[in-house]
Amino acid sequence: MTAELDPVIHPASRLRIMTTLVAAGEGKAMPFALLAERLDMTPGNLSVHLTKLETAGYVRIDKTFRGRKPATYAVLTHAGGLAFARYLTALKTLLDPVREGVGDNDATN
């Protein structure tokens, strides 16, 4: 049986959050508002998913002030980067048997 797909990362919303943070880079502070806008997620929905990622230690939430305005940032942790790499490897292993046959060749039209 193939390695399990990390249930913290796999759900679509959290996968999209992690992909955005991994693309930004480990330790990079991503403004909450920018993340919500880019992922077209409501602040409430984004907050729920970020909390699950934070609980797992994959993301750190930094709350600070810019001038007098509160500002929240999401930061990919080293553990988060490693967990995402394991997730990608497990996903690739799962999809290997079908990736050639399906995807971007004519069979899909």
Add this chain to the structure above:
Amino acid sequence: MTAELDPVIHPASRLRIMTTLVAAGEGKAMPFALLAERLDMTPGNLSVHLTKLETAGYVRIDKTFRGRKPATYAVLTHAGGLAFARYLTALKTLLDPVREGVGDNDATN
């Protein structure tokens, strides 16, 4: 914003079922018991997920008899094959920004 990941296919259990049926091939009848064993899923759990895939038209459930014993088979439909191809394309698009940086290179150790 990237194409949505088909919510019928993306959940891990159903993704593993679809990957197994796509690897077997469209129209190929996969015995229920073999699928349950291969995916290490209880019959009840497999049945719930197959019903969702059947409702979406991605899988056909054939019930027949082998001798006097009832036998159930899961068959990937043409629509299921196309949906899975669209899913893979959307998944690849989502993961493209991070696939080079993470995965099977040294950065993950």
